Amino acid sequence: MKIAILGGTGSLGKGLASRWIKAGHDVLIGSRDLPKAQEIAVQLGLESSSGMLNIDAAKICEIACLTVPFAHQESTLISIDDGLQNKIMIDATVPLMPPKVMRVQLPEIGSAALNAQSILGEQTTVVSAFQNISAELLQTDAEIDCDVLVAGDFLDARNTVIELAADAGLTGWHAGPLCNSVAAEALTSILIAINKKHSLAHSGIKITGH
Amino acid sequence: MKIAILGGTGSLGKGLASRWIKAGHDVLIGSRDLPKAQEIAVQLGLESSSGMLNIDAAKICEIACLTVPFAHQESTLISIDDGLQNKIMIDATVPLMPPKVMRVQLPEIGSAALNAQSILGEQTTVVSAFQNISAELLQTDAEIDCDVLVAGDFLDARNTVIELAADAGLTGWHAGPLCNSVAAEALTSILIAINKKHSLAHSGIKITGH
Numbered sequence: 001m002k003i004a005i006l007g008g009t010g011s012l013g014k015g016l017a018s019r020w021i022k023a024g025h026d027v028l029i030g031s032r033d034l035p036k037a038q039e040i041a042v043q044l045g046l047e048s049s050s051g052m053l054n055i056d057a058a059k060i061c062e063i064a065c066l067t068v069p070f071a072h073q074e075s076t077l078i079s080i081d082d083g084l085q086n087k088i089m090i091d092a093t094v095p096l097m098p099p100k101v102m103r104v105q106l107p108e109i110g111s112a113a114l115n116a117q118s119i120l121g122e123q124t125t126v127v128s129a130f131q132n133i134s135a136e137l138l139q140t141d142a143e144i145d146c147d148v149l150v151a152g153d154f155l156d157a158r159n160t161v162i163e164l165a166a167d168a169g170l171t172g173w174h175a176g177p178l179c180n181s182v183a184a185e186a187l188t189s190i191l192i193a194i195n196k197k198h199s200l201a202h203s204g205i206k207i208t209g210h
Numbered sequence: 211m212k213i214a215i216l217g218g219t220g221s222l223g224k225g226l227a228s229r230w231i232k233a234g235h236d237v238l239i240g241s242r243d244l245p246k247a248q249e250i251a252v253q254l255g256l257e258s259s260s261g262m263l264n265i266d267a268a269k270i271c272e273i274a275c276l277t278v279p280f281a282h283q284e285s286t287l288i289s290i291d292d293g294l295q296n297k298i299m300i301d302a303t304v305p306l307m308p309p310k311v312m313r314v315q316l317p318e319i320g321s322a323a324l325n326a327q328s329i330l331g332e333q334t335t336v337v338s339a340f341q342n343i344s345a346e347l348l349q350t351d352a353e354i355d356c357d358v359l360v361a362g363d364f365l366d367a368r369n370t371v372i373e374l375a376a377d378a379g380l381t382g383w384h385a386g387p388l389c390n391s392v393a394a395e396a397l398t399s400i401l402i403a404i405n406k407k408h409s410l411a412h413s414g415i416k417i418t419g420h
Contacts, residue, residue, distance in 0.1 A: 173408065209356070
């Protein structure tokens, strides 16, 4: 599958890219900085031409994944114009508000995923996922002891994202409609708090009872 | 410890009560319905006098735990007057809005826990916990494969609740300030969705990475 990582030069973007490249997907590294996108593409073992501006990656991909910090979510999505119409966009954005990253602070619309859907409009299917996965571990071959909550309003789109999670070595779960993304987004602050208070490096969550 | 279960005649209340009784705590069953409270107290192996009105249980307890449905949270807390001043109240309320219980629907103030704190005022220390635990399993001796996210603004109070979780056979985690309760409250709808979509009976979450 031709996957554009929008914000693919950050640590989460590089982590997901490396896992999906290994799984055989055709990965495009998108950035607002073309030379940087090309440099990271080469670092990941791709042709330098797989690094491109976000707008170009969005246009030619089959599916996109947004991995920018919350502060850049809106400007990035506006910059890609209508390149994502009739496509799925996976939103991995966590609404962290530095410096208080251990405090859940949700955007007024309810969640980062709902914010993305509102910016992109209904021609794009937003599915949220990957908010709780360590970007550092994704960049290694390590087995990751953390599941993926997949929220979205359409079953088929959630299934696609659950398959992509599996390709990255992760178990994805149907977490209900897109508005439920708030749980996964809020959990990231919880996991940061747990890391600090319980002296852990990479706390995560696993769904039990199966 | 003398623990009042406010709404102790419901399934979550009975579950927590039975576990804390086994752990040796002095448990009071509170209800708005006195005969029902006395009946459940006897069912749980207590004297009938351990069943009482919520207002009386609140007055004489050292610590309280609220286990009513969200629709009754406000009326219950108002009814106990100032019985919880200078005490910890554990809020287990999940803001489910039937019939759409698989859809996260948070109260305007942000979470049920913040709602409780706002009603009780700052003389009571609200700590939120136990939103994700199966009431059905709590009423058995089964080992429960689900952790407890403990949110509250005071470290000592969170520690007390983490100890009470351990007494109920559960692992509690410091989940940060009370506003972070939103993660655990939202997770309940996710777990209901996962139960349905993945055909599970009692999905839960475990914190990993330790």
